[in-house]
Amino acid sequence: METQTQFFRDTWAEINLDHLYENVMNIRTHIPGDVKVFAVVKANAYGHGDVQTALTALSAGAHGLAVAFLDEAISLRKAGITAPIHVLGATRPKDVRIASELDISLTTFHREWLVEAEKQLSEGDRLNLHIKCDTGMGRIGVRTTEELKGIEKYIQAHSQFELEGIFTHFATADELNDDYLDQQLARFEHMLDQLDSLPAYIHSSNSAATLRKTNTLFNAVRVGIAMYGLTPSPEMKPELPFPLKEVFSLHSRLIHTKELSAGEKVSYGATYETVEAEWIGTIPIGYADGWLRKLQGQDVIVNEKRVPIVGRVCMDQCMIRLPEFLEIGTHVTLIGKQGEEAITMDEIAGKLDTINYEVPCMISTRVPRIYIRNGEPSEVSNKLLSSGIHRQEENNHQINE
Secondary structure, three states, X not given: OOOOOOXXXXXXXXXXXXXXXXXXXXXXXXXXXXXXXXXXOHHHHHOOOHHHHHHXXXXXXXXXXXXXXXXXXXXXHHOOOOOOEEEXXXXXXXXXXXXXXXXXXXXXXXXXHHHHHHOOOOOOOOEEEXXXXXXXXXXXXXXXXXXXXXXXXXXXXXXXXXXXXXEEOOOOXXXXXXXXXXXXXXXXXXXXXXXXXXXXXXXXXXXXXXXXXXXXXXXXXEEOHHHHOOXXXXXXXXXXXXXXXXXXXXXXXXXXXXXXXXXXXXXXXXXXEOOOOEXXXXXXXXXXXXOOHHHOOOEEEEOOXXXXXXXXXXXXOEEEEEOOOOOOOOEEEEEEEEOOEEEOHHHHHHHOOOOOOHHHHHOOOOOOEEEEEOOEEEEXXXXXXXXXXXXXXXXXXXXXX
């Protein structure tokens, strides 16, 4: 497919919203109908684009959205999204007023936080809260029933607060050994038993638990990585209840080709030397785009053939060894499919000795995102960091519904 672009470089990411829609629909079908799905769109939707991803997930049956920080929630509200939004991470007490005004649900795990937050709210204000329980992740959350009861009683005594939810997070849900998960689940269920009454949302399942565990679903789940078509861990792949379709692909084009003689060097440090006459191509992507130096030697796909990156990856460019002379403008796929060849997110993660979650997140904001809907490009978007808040560029068109 020839993509018409509104940007001025030959490198871009394609976000296939058709795949995302199908992933969410399959997840929605996989779990009981009364269990609500919160689509996790933190970190600019894991690098995919928060607004476009959120709209697609909601249209596919997600009930609400989850983000990491208040800034991310505000950005979604400013884009016109009215669905429930829950901030999973910590928020400063002095900032709760804007969350109340925009109907954004916050997380609490300290009674002292509630005392300070109350000072920022007027009598008629209302702030929805989810209590985070640390059942074994060791990150944030209440650890004892005494802490939990103290928070519940404080919320009950102050009309500005509404206990909307309670949740925990599993540390090992993507592992097939469930011993530690079962311990966490038992601790969470014990905490639930201590409450005077249960709130509207009870959620513990991330993508891994949602896909493979039925006893952790409660009445809401938080789906992140699976929504983007990525398996939470390699060992889970044989256990998937349905195929996941990758949403993110990365592309470039040749901007220069040259024939080098045997014994010539390529890139910084002269780490690559031709052993015979070779065609070398240059593509405009480098470590400033999140295509890291460690990817030297990684294959890309050109004309449906795998070819290697040669020499060190530069800040803005890298070089590849071509099988023959190829025209400037030839399509290069770094992540994704060409014909029968495919380079997956997992392959890149393996080369970088990391997890697939990290790969789309590290592709920088200067790489434009093209959104594919109904098989066609529907929008070009770049995310800019402005005053600490990711804002959608004003001249971007809204996604086609």
